[in-house]
Amino acid sequence: MIVKPRIRGFICTTAHPTGCAAHVQEQIDYVREQRSGQQLEGVGNALVLGCSGGYGLSSRIAAAFGCGAATLGVSFEKQPSEGKTATAGWYNNVAFEEAASKADLYAKTIDGDAFSDAIKQQVIDTLRADMGKIDLLVYSLAAPVRQHPRTGELHRSAIKPLGEALHIKSVHVDRGEVIEVDLEPATSEEVANTVAVMGGEDWEFWIEALREADLLAEGFRTVAFTYIGTELTWPIYWEGTLGKAKEDLDRAAAAITGHIGDIGGEARVAVLKAIVSQASAAIPVVPLYVALLFRVMKDMDLHEDCMAHIYRMFATQLCADEPLRLDDVGRIRMDDVELREEIQQAVRERWAEVNSDNLAELGDLSGFREDFLRIFGFGIDGVDYDADVDPTLGRALPG
Numbered sequence: 001m002i003v004k005p006r007i008r009g010f011i012c013t014t015a016h017p018t019g020c021a022a023h024v025q026e027q028i029d030y031v032r033e034q035r036s037g038q039q040l041e042g043v044g045n046a047l048v049l050g051c052s053g054g055y056g057l058s059s060r061i062a063a064a065f066g067c068g069a070a071t072l073g074v075s076f077e078k079q080p081s082e083g084k085t086a087t088a089g090w091y092n093n094v095a096f097e098e099a100a101s102k103a104d105l106y107a108k109t110i111d112g113d114a115f116s117d118a119i120k121q122q123v124i125d126t127l128r129a130d131m132g133k134i135d136l137l138v139y140s141l142a143a144p145v146r147q148h149p150r151t152g153e154l155h156r157s158a159i160k161p162l163g164e165a166l167h168i169k170s171v172h173v174d175r176g177e178v179i180e181v182d183l184e185p186a187t188s189e190e191v192a193n194t195v196a197v198m199g200g201e202d203w204e205f206w207i208e209a210l211r212e213a214d215l216l217a218e219g220f221r222t223v224a225f226t227y228i229g230t231e232l233t234w235p236i237y238w239e240g241t242l243g244k245a246k247e248d249l250d251r252a253a254a255a256i257t258g259h260i261g262d263i264g265g266e267a268r269v270a271v272l273k274a275i276v277s278q279a280s281a282a283i284p285v286v287p288l289y290v291a292l293l294f295r296v297m298k299d300m301d302l303h304e305d306c307m308a309h310i311y312r313m314f315a316t317q318l319c320a321d322e323p324l325r326l327d328d329v330g331r332i333r334m335d336d337v338e339l340r341e342e343i344q345q346a347v348r349e350r351w352a353e354v355n356s357d358n359l360a361e362l363g364d365l366s367g368f369r370e371d372f373l374r375i376f377g378f379g380i381d382g383v384d385y386d387a388d389v390d391p392t393l394g395r396a397l398p399g
Contacts, residue, residue, distance in 0.1 A: 001083065001388065002386060002387070002388055002389070003015075003085055003385075003389060004378075005373055005378045007174070010278065010281040010282045011278070012372070012373070012375070012378075014085045015090075016091075016377035016383070016385065017080075017086070017377065017389055018383050018387070019379075019383045020092050021091060021094075021098075022382060022383050023374055023380050024057070024092055025095065025099065026307075026380070027057070028061055028065050028099055030308065039067060041319055042136075043135060043136045043314075044217075045069060045072075045127075045131045045134040045136070045217070046059075046063040046064075046067075046071045047073075047123065047138070048071060048074070048138045049073075049074050049114050049206065050074070050141040050142060051071075051074060052073070052090070052109075054275070054306060056073075056075075056140030056141075058309075059138045059310050061096065062314040063138075064105050066319075071106070072110070072127065072131060073107070074109070074110045074111075075109065076111065077090040078090065080391040085391040097109060106131065110123060114141055115146045115147060115202055121209075123210075124210065127210075127213075127215050133217040133220075134210070136220070136221055137210070137222040138225075139203045139223070141202070143197065146196060148196065155196040155197050157193060157241070159241060159242060159282070159283055160185060160186035160236075160240055161183055161185050161239070161241075162186060163185055164185055165182060166183040166236065167181070168180070170284045170288050171291065171359070173365070173368065173369065173372075176356070177356045177359075178354055178356045186241045191241050191244055194245050198246070199244075199245045199252070200224065200250075200251060200252020200255075201252065203249070203252050203256065207222060207259065208259070219264045220263060221265065222256065222265075222266075223267070223269070224267075226331070227246070227273075229289070230339065232347065236283060236285045236286070237285075242283075253269050254267075268324070269332070270331065271334060272335060273335050274289065275305070275306050277306075278375060281372055288351075289351070291363035291367070291368045292347050295364040296346045296347055297337070298364060300342075300343065317332050350362040350363065
C-alpha cells in the first residue's frame with residue numbers, strides 16, 4: 001500500500017514504516033557524529049520506560065549509540081495488520097532493534113502497559129535472563145489513562161486550568177489561525193486523576209519492584225522528564241492539572257532517592273525544552289508558544305531538536321564528571337537555553353503581537369507541522385512516499 005498521513009486533530013492515524021526507520025537512523029547518525037569515536041561513560045545497562053518515541057526514544061538511542069549500553073525498552077504500541085499501518089512507535093522500535101543488532105548492541109522491547117504489574121514482572125524476568133542489574137532507568141511515559149495496578153481503578157487525565165475559567169490565545173494548527181480559547185477549570189477529582197496518571201507513583205512502583213528483585217546496580221540513577229515553561233504557558237501547564245502531576249514527580253524523586261541511598265542511588269527530575277510531540281500538540285496554548293519559540297531559537301541558531309537536546313543531557317549531565325545543573329528543588333535544568341532572557345523577551349513581544357495574518361512571519365508554524373509529521377515518519381529526506389510498502393514488514397515492496 002501507499003501510505004499517506006491521515007490527520008485528525010492532533011492525531012495522525014497512519015505511520016510510514018520506511019519513514020520511521022529513516023527518522024530513527026537520522027538520530028543514530030547524529031549521536032555517532034557528536035560522539036566522534038569517543039564513547040560516553042556511565043551507562044552500561046539501561047531500562048527506558050516509554051521508549052518508542054519523543055524523548056524516550058532519543059534517550060534509548062543516546063544510551064545505546066552514545067554509551068554503548070545494552071537497552072531494554074517498554075512501550076504500548078499497536079501492531080500492523082493487513083491494509084493498516086502500525087503506530088509510529090512500533091516501527092521505531094523495530095528500526096532501533098535492527099540498528100542495535102547491526103552494531104552488536106543488546107536491545108529488546110517489551111510491548112504492553114507499563115503501569116501494570118504483569119509488565120513489571122516481565123521486565124524483571126528479562127533483566128535476570130539477559131542483562132542483570134541496570135545502572136540507569138529513564139521514566140518517559142506519556143499516557144492519558146492509567147489503570148491502577150493495586151486498586152484496579154481507571155484514571156483519566158484532564159488538561160485543564162485550576163481555580164477559574166481561562167481565556168487565552170492559542171492556534172488552530174491545521175488552519176493556521178490564531179484563536180482565543182475558553183477552558184473550564186478542573187474539578188478536584190480531575191486533578192487527582194491527572195496526578196494518578198502523570199505523577200510519580202508509578203515511577204516509585206517501578207523502583208520498588210526492581211529494588212526488591214535486586215536489579216539496581218551500585219550507583220544506580222533514574223531520571224524522569226518534565227516541562228515547566230514560562231508565564232505564557234503556566235496557566236494551562238505548570239499552574240494547571242499538569243503542574244500538579246509534575247509536582248508529584250518532584251515528591252517521588254525525593255522519596256526514591258531516600259529509598260536507594262544505601263546503594264549510592266539517585267533519582268532526578270530533568271526539566272526539558274519544549275518540542276513538538278503528540279502530547280504537546282494536544283495541549284491548548286502550547287503549539288502557539290512552541291511556534292513562536294522555534295522561530296526565535298532558529299533565528300538565533302540556538303534551536304535543538306529532540307535528539308540534540310537529549311544527547312546534550314547525556315553528554316553534559318548524566319555522563320559528565322562536572323556537577324549537575326540543578327535548581328533549588330534539585331531538578332536537572334536542561335531548559336537553560338529556552339529560558340535565556342533574550343529568547344523569552346522576543347517570544348513575549350511576539351506573543352503580544354501575533355495574529356492569523358502575521359503568524360507565518362512571527363512564528364514557525366510550518367516547522368511545527370513538519371516536526372509533527374516527522375513523528376509519524378512523513379517528510380523525511382530520502383524516503384519515496386509514492387513507493388508501495390508492506391505495513392506489516394516496514395520494507396518497500398519489490399516491483
